[in-house]
Amino acid sequence: MTLLCVPLTSSSVEQMCEDARRARAAGADIVELRLDYLHSIEPDELSRLLAETAPAIVTCRTNREGGQFGGASSDRIALLAAACKHGPSLVDLEYEDWRSSAEIRDQLGSAIAEPLRLILSFHDFSGRPSRLLNIVRSMADTHGCDVVKIVWQARNICDNFEAFEILRAASRPTIALCMGEAGIPSRVLAKKFGAFLTFCSLRAGAESAPGQISIEKMKRLYRWNVIDSDAAVYGVVACPVAHSMSPAMHNAAFGELGLNAVYLPMRVEPSYEHFADFVRGCLERPWLDVRGLSVTIPHKLNALKFVGSNVEPLAQKIGAVNTLILENGRARGMNTDYAGALDALTEALQCERSDLRGERVAVIGAGGAGRAIVAGLRDCGSAVSIYNRTLSKAEALAGEFDCQALPLSSASRCEADIVINTTSLGMHPDVDQTPLPTEALRPAMTVFDTVYNPIETRLLREASQAGCKTINGVSMLVNQAVIQFETWTGQPAPRERMRQVLIERLSEQTDD
Ligand code: NAP
Secondary structure (H helix, E strand, O other), X not given: OOEEEEEEOOOOHHHHHHHHHHXXXXXXXXXXXXXXXXXXXXXXXXXXXXXXXXXXXXXXXXXXXXXXXXXXXXXXXXXXXXXXXXXXXXXXXEHHHHHHOHHHHHHHHHHOOOOOEEEEEEEEOOOOXXXXXXXXXXXXXXXXXXXXXXXXXXXXXXXXXXXXXXXXXXXXXXXXXXXXXXXXXXXXXXXXXXOOEEEEEOOOOOOOOOOOEEHHHHHHOOOOOOOOOOOEEEEEEEXXXXXXXXHHHHHHHHHHHOOOEEEEEEEXXXXXXXXXXXXXXXXXXXXXOEEEEEEOOOOHHHXXXXXOOOEOHHHHHHOOOOEEEEEOOEEEEEOHHHHHHHHHHHHXXXXXXXXXXXXXXXXEOOOHHHHHHHHHHHHHOOEEEEEXXXXXXXXHHHHHHOOEEEXXXXXXXXXXXXXXXXXXXXXXXXXXXXXOOHHHOOOOOEEEEOOOOOOOOHHHHHHHHOOOEEEOHHHHHHHHHHHHHHHHHOOOOOHHHHHHHHXXXXXXXXXX
């Protein structure tokens, strides 16, 4: 069983005891007492701390090791040795100290008695240590070492692969984690690969290392209690990735259907090489069980290039892939943005895609979203006019898909049945902006805004007041995720649950 461990970093014994209670209530299996964070500690307080927080790991890190202890090395070892006498479950010491100092081995070695166990750890806050595998092997071979711990700052997402390989090859209980946003997979999938433990912060903002996830998020969002070694892995490839709503939607959907699967944020640096290395890395490691990836900014073109001819024809025409299906060592590409938008339209209009033939649609914007929607509508046979601030971009797009191009300034005179905003006008925080003046809005129009934050944009509010039918961006976002989910799992997606989770997340963001 992989333990969930919460490091406690408060400066007083009182607060550490309180935090240990909170960690336990939140579902922690064990706490790590960071003695280096305590301002001072008397011997009787040490016994109380250990008694009230058990089971616990004790450690005391110096500044060099990413900790707060600035005193003499002998004082640090004496403190750890004293703590060991009060029966923590484990004591964590830097491998370098253990290896290089016979005095430390003598002093601590005699304090460590059954059932207390020793974690030998190695941290590198600057990147992957050059002798990574040698270090792991040496720690594992060290007499007295019960648990090997290796933690390094991820240079990029591919470092996670090595953490998993270390866990898979481990001859004794091991912790292998990558720090930073790119290292999040190593923290969550520690359970899938049988790590001794993974660390979680007590709450957001209380992280003791970069990239640490709060225990609440680990349990609720990343499904800690449910996933096991057979868990299927999905994720969203983006840079940056923290803002993505997709983990919330897909993980809630897995939960609703009781699937052994987890969906993670996957930060992949912007270049094609980084993208290709990562996806190739997933394909070459079938034991990772990566079955599907959502792809967003800045990787949609990279994904298209990567899949080559193994792509849905319309995605090829749009020139962007936002969904990868990984099967039998190959990646197949799709675009669910256009399909999500078409589904949002047909749902609201209660019609089939074929009913969109001949409809007059004004698409405002000629960027990525505009392009996907124009391609989808033209595929259905709609008569599309593209309005854009930069007319040349509208003209180029119109030329490709055989439609009309107009300057944004003339949108107020548009005669369309359906108006779709694909620009970012009206998006948080510039919520007072709108791409269309009120005089352009007629009751017979359907107005669709792809902007989903806020859910009701100024455009939608004014369209609703003018008596138009309105469609919000949430609808498109949920629909495109539904298509991804159903493609990957072959099961009907719990659409309403996904919508509800998305709306909750959006309102949390707006409250921030
Ligand atoms: P993009 O490729 O950067 O395109 C941006 C578009 O907005 C361009 O047409 C640009 O015009 C126009 N624009 C930007 N600022 C403007 C301004 N101040 N005045 C007039 N036009 C302006 O971005 P994108 O990926 O297409 O995304 C655009 C919007 O679509 C975003 O707000 C996003 O929220 C939304 N979206 C929603 C979903 C969904 O599922 N609901 C999915 C994807 C995107 P120029 O060509 O003149 O620069």
